[in-house]
Amino acid sequence: MRIGLIGAGNIAQIMHLPYLVELPEAEVHAIADPGRNVVEALGDRYNIPNQYEDSDALIEELADDLDGVVIATPMHTHAETAIAALEADLHTFVEKPVAVTPEDAADVVEAADATDAVCMVGYMKRYDSGYQRFAEEVENADTIDLITNTVIPPDVGSVIEEVYDNIPADLDESFLQASGENRTSQLQTAIDTDDDTLAHAYGYHLESICHDINALRGLFGDVESIDHVDVFNDWKYLTAQLQYEGGRRCTLQSGATDRKWYDERIRVDTPESALSIEFSNAFIKNTPSEVRIEEGTDEMTATEHTPSYDESFKRELAYFLDCMAGDAEVRTGPREAKKDVELIADLFRSYQNIDRVGEY
Structure with a gap:
């Protein structure tokens, strides 16, 4: 082909x-x-x-x-x-x-x-063998008390420079300026703002958390309500409380740092267990995601799974x-992806107390 x-x-x-x-x-x-x-x-x-x-x-x-x-x-x-x-x-x-x-x-x-x-x-995380194993564990859980999702990547640019010898594009300043203006205009339109800082925040978090928003959709279905949103530390951090189908509550945390380590994970708490997946650095090839299952009330057992070293991008x-x-x-089609964009835009629209574009 x-x-x-x-x-x-x-x-x-x-x-x-x-x-x-x-x-x-x-x-x-x-x-x-x-x-x-x-x-x-x-x-x-x-x-x-x-x-x-x-x-x-x-x-x-x-x-x-x-x-x-x-x-x-x-x-x-x-x-x-x-x-x-x-x-x-x-x-x-x-x-x-x-x-x-x-x-x-x-x-x-x-x-x-x-x-x-x-x-x-x-959405390469949906093709991650670790995610697929984690999804099986979540599906077998009878009762879910709490879902927690954390997305705080490192300084991606410095990681890429340290590991790879990529070829940077030689682009005219006029091209870069026009492209940047187009991006900013779209960001402002999406969340109905003329605040440059808030638009920048939306752009960063849209790119950063859309993978996880889609991964959560694959696990729990559609979001039924947005209960709380906060954006703070200028543009760097976002927290939100979401309710998924069946009243399942999710705490979402997204941030930006200059740190070196990658912090991206989903945790599901049940009455007798904690199921979690820790995603590896998405820019480092063949680094596996790890699934951890902790069970027990009187006695505890903890099991870790590394299903495969296959690269999710290749998969x-x-x-x-x-x-x-x-x-x-098709597993990750545009209709589902449209809902993801609507949800992330609505997090910022909710923060501003203006009308949302999605249906909840």
Whole structure:
């Protein structure tokens, strides 16, 4: 299957491109990125015959030659690029979040509904073997007292620089300024604010917690109510109280630090046990997530599981190819991803005491 890679930044260079090349069913037939130096270097390194600076040109000129595209551009371009690919009837994998604004997310759903092409959103944690083991344990729990989700990543940029020799794009200041203005405009529109700090907070936490919001959706279904939200320490921290189906309560904690360690975990407390998953650093390859089960009241047993060293990014790309071939059904589609964007936008809209866009 011929694939076009659109966007060649850090995550594409670390995960998407190397794993696409490894998968025997995939042939990387085209690449597009506004950084010409990146396109040429990666095109030569991986023998990619068709090289573009403009994603629209790639889609328009190669729609008949490609089977699908993998979109790993900045998040404020996800919706526009995905819609263009879907309108060209290309199978489309788009990185999370599916859009910045709920309205743009809805447009992606509409475009996906209008074509027979597959549309899959890149929530790689749903394909993590540790998460899948954790989901089995949660499903077997009769009573859930409390759900806790913590997402406090490190300084990702410094970690990437320390581990990888990625190629930075040479981009004009005018391009960067226009892109930044577009991003800010979308962030402000999504949460109905002209406060630059609050818009920046939404942008950071949208990128940071959408994986976990989707992982929680996979475990517990839809959120039925947002009971409390606080945003503090300028923009760095967010806490929220959510209720899921059946009145299950979740405490959500999201933050930003300059620390080195990665702190991302979900814990489920039951009357007689505590089930938890600790996710590994998403930017370090083949680092497994760990599942821990603590049981007992009078006596305690603790069991730790490391189900696999498989890389979840590779697993999700392989699953996308299976969907393209008709051998699997999309697990993380745009309709679900739209709900995630609505929920995160509504956390910030609730903080401002303004109307929400989702249904609770």
